[in-house]
Amino acid sequence: MNLQPGRLYHLYNRGNNRERIFFNEENYRYFLGKMRKHLLPHTQLLAWCLMPNHFHWLLYVREDASVAALGQDLRTMLSSYTRAVQNQQQRTGSLFQQHTQAKELAADIYASNCFCYIHQNPWRASLEAIAGDWPWSSFRDYAGLRNGNLCDRELARELLDLPDNPQELQAFMLQVLPDGIGEQLL
Template identity: 70%
Template sequence: MKFQPGGIYHIYNRGNNREPIFFNKDNYRYFLGKMRKHLLPHADVLAWCLMPNHYHWLVRVKDGAIGARLAQDLGTFFSSYTRAIQKQETRTGSLFQQQYQAKELASPEYLLQCFCYVHQNPLRAALEAEPGTWPWSSFRDYTGLRSGQLCARPLAAELLDLPADPVEMRCLLLQTLPDGAGALLY
């Protein structure tokens, strides 16, 4: 993948055979720590969601970042995470279905749709009835339920013209997406 400075990407992957990639809360925490270490030096996170068998990131590559270095660090990230899960679960073989996927989102319309889509994942998968109860997403940060530091919220607000009011933000994140919106984001 060739990442361009200033480019905005939807990065995602799922477990091999759609199997879990997270087995307990510590796995989610470990994955988030690895995001901080391997992703944040190169990109600003605009949104994220970790699901039991897949993940979504919406990121903007930092100006001056070297795309090849980001791709290399992501390879290290996923290899080391896979090794940790293999050791924990006493298993071998691929954890992820394939190499991570990254789609550049050049259109502001698709960017906003992806932002909402990422945050709606727990609801769409029926993991939670209320999106604010799923702890493994940036939804809580944007709606004032948590003050996490992983997302570059001021940058996201600028790029997406996001509302400052948490109630308005919640309404925005839960808006109905156009039919087929997911297909445009992959």
């Protein structure tokens, strides 16, 4: 992964063989704590979504970030989470696919589409009947339904030209995305 300071990225990974990586609510909470500890010193998180077998992050690498330290912290985060799940599930072997993917995005329509794509993930996967019901994404924070503090919402509004009003932002996040956008963002 070749992350550079001052740039915007879509990072994602999934379970090895597309298997689950989150087995209960405590797994999701534990992973969120790891994100706070290992990502936020190096990045400003703009959007996130944790799905049963994968995760997505839209993040901005801080101007003063050490990419070597970020890479090491990301590896530490995923390997320590893997060890915890291995102990919990009494399993061995890889939890995640070998490499976390990172796609650089310009702060343009692709970044805005990525923001919406990440937030629509649970709804598109039929994990929720009503968009915004999935608790394991930043959708509820942007829609004014929860006051989470993992995301830098001010920077997201600035870089992605997002509406200030939560209702308008919720409608923006649920907009119909162009056909094939998932392939362009992955």
